[in-house]
Amino acid sequence: MERTLILLKPDALQRGLAGEILARFEAKGLKLVGLKLMRMSPELAAKHYEAHKARGFYPGLVKFMTSAPIVAIALEGIGAIKICRNLMGATFGADAAGGTIRGDFGVSRSFNLVHGSDGPEAAERELKLFFPEGLLDQDLAAYRWIYDPEEELKAK
Numbered sequence: 001m002e003r004t005l006i007l008l009k010p011d012a013l014q015r016g017l018a019g020e021i022l023a024r025f026e027a028k029g030l031k032l033v034g035l036k037l038m039r040m041s042p043e044l045a046a047k048h049y050e051a052h053k054a055r056g057f058y059p060g061l062v063k064f065m066t067s068a069p070i071v072a073i074a075l076e077g078i079g080a081i082k083i084c085r086n087l088m089g090a091t092f093g094a095d096a097a098g099g100t101i102r103g104d105f106g107v108s109r110s111f112n113l114v115h116g117s118d119g120p121e122a123a124e125r126e127l128k129l130f131f132p133e134g135l136l137d138q139d140l141a142a143y144r145w146i147y148d149p150e151e152e153l154k155a156k
Helices: 012-014 020-028 040-047 058-065 080-088 100-104 121-130 151-156
Strands: 001-008 031-038 071-079 115-116
Touching: 001 020, 001 080, 001 121, 012 020, 020 031, 020 071, 020 080, 020 100, 031 121, 040 058, 040 121, 058 121, 071 080, 071 121, 080 100, 080 115
Parallel strands: none
Antiparallel strands: 001 071, 001 115, 031 071
């Protein structure tokens, strides 16, 4: 099983879309292993976005991400990173396909509702930043109706 971080950004919460967005990930069959409503500190934003520090959009990004509460979500499933990125859609809402989160709810280049880890290494680093206390594991009864046991063995 793969784990990934999803952040519901300030615009998602201010627009009342948190439940709808989370529901899409759960409906797809991903298991919730961490959930936190929080205010991102400037220090956490600096660590999370350190790869973008030299880019022109960095100050505005940090200001935006610290402007209002966010929801940090840890999800688990086979291919969770790819699944989440497909559900989110292209970075800019105007470019995102209908049926994706950004395609259905976004139009802005600056406000794109959701962040998702872009690979296994990023997911590991980001999950530690937002869930330093660790994640919860739970038995999800629905897994036997989501995954074929042979498929799970092939993924290992």
